Amino acid sequence: MTLDLFAALEPQPSREPITQGAVLLRAFAAGEAAQLVRAVEQVTAQSPLRHMHTPGGFRMSVAMSNCGRYGWVTDRRGYRYQPEDPLSGRPWPEMPQAFRELAVRAAREAGFDGFDPDACLVNRYEPGARMSLHQDKNEQDMAQPIVSVSLGLPATFLFGGMERADKPLRMRLESGDVVVWGGPARLLFHGVDTLPDGDHPLTGRCRYNLTLRRAR
Numbered sequence: 145m146t147l148d149l150f151a152a153l154e155p156q157p158s159r160e161p162i163t164q165g166a167v168l169l170r171a172f173a174a175g176e177a178a179q180l181v182r183a184v185e186q187v188t189a190q191s192p193l194r195h196m197h198t199p200g201g202f203r204m205s206v207a208m209s210n211c212g213r214y215g216w217v218t219d220r221r222g223y224r225y226q227p228e229d230p231l232s233g234r235p236w237p238e239m240p241q242a243f244r245e246l247a248v249r250a251a252r253e254a255g256f257d258g259f260d261p262d263a264c265l266v267n268r269y270e271p272g273a274r275m276s277l278h279q280d281k282n283e284q285d286m287a288q289p290i291v292s293v294s295l296g297l298p299a300t301f302l303f304g305g306m307e308r309a310d311k312p313l314r315m316r317l318e319s320g321d322v323v324v325w326g327g328p329a330r331l332l333f334h335g336v337d338t339l340p341d342g343d344h345p346l347t348g349r350c351r352y353n354l355t356l357r358r359a360r
């Protein structure tokens with residue numbers, strides 16, 4: 145018998161309810177994090193990470209790309225999903241099977257059977273990047289949850305209320321953590337605090353986040 149030291153050192157999965165409809169699945173993807181990072185690198189080799197601009201003209205500190213049938217974009221014309229990468233005019237890279245399977249499993253674990261994501265936003269945070277409080281509301285079917293996967297450097301996730309001014313809970317998210325929100329929590333404000341500097345064995349000086357959604 146051999147002892148798998150790496151498996152033994154891996155954080156064990158646990159389930160932490162946040163509020164009705166929202167749950168933090170700690171270490172849910174810890175065992176496959178390295179594989180997911182490699183898949184992110186394959187996606188972003190085809191559709192590069194880029195700093196998009198808000199409709200108001202601000203450059204986002206988070207760099208983004210997408211995979212799947214639809215990708216989330218923002219520019220002077222607004223926020224929306226579209227089937228092509230505006231940089232190339234070509235379809236977004238296919239969603240890796242590992243992303244889809246993980247998201248469906250996580251959604252089920254959180255109580256949302258039948259999640260069928262058609263869009264995956266890839267966010268890259270470098271030290272100093274942040275995402276201010278917002279609602280995910282460009283999707284058509286609000287009955288489908290959001291599945292959000294953290295990879296690499298730890299970050300502080302902010303989970304607020306139905307009003308932007310509601311004081312958010314602060315949660316430290318580590319590589320392999322998955323947050324799922326839907327149902328009564330689907331439109332809660334959320335964001336990510338300024339990423340501190342650090343060095344992670346899987347990603348170096350950055351954090352990736354995969355946000356899987358049903359866009360249409």
Ligand SMILES: O=C(O)CCC(=O)C(=O)O
Nearest residue numbers: 265267280292336353355
């Ligand atoms: O990076 C995160 O953990 C959250 C990302 C997010 O909320 C989004 O992309 O809409």
Ligand SMILES: [Fe+2]
Nearest residue numbers: 278279280334
């Ligand atoms: Fe979001």
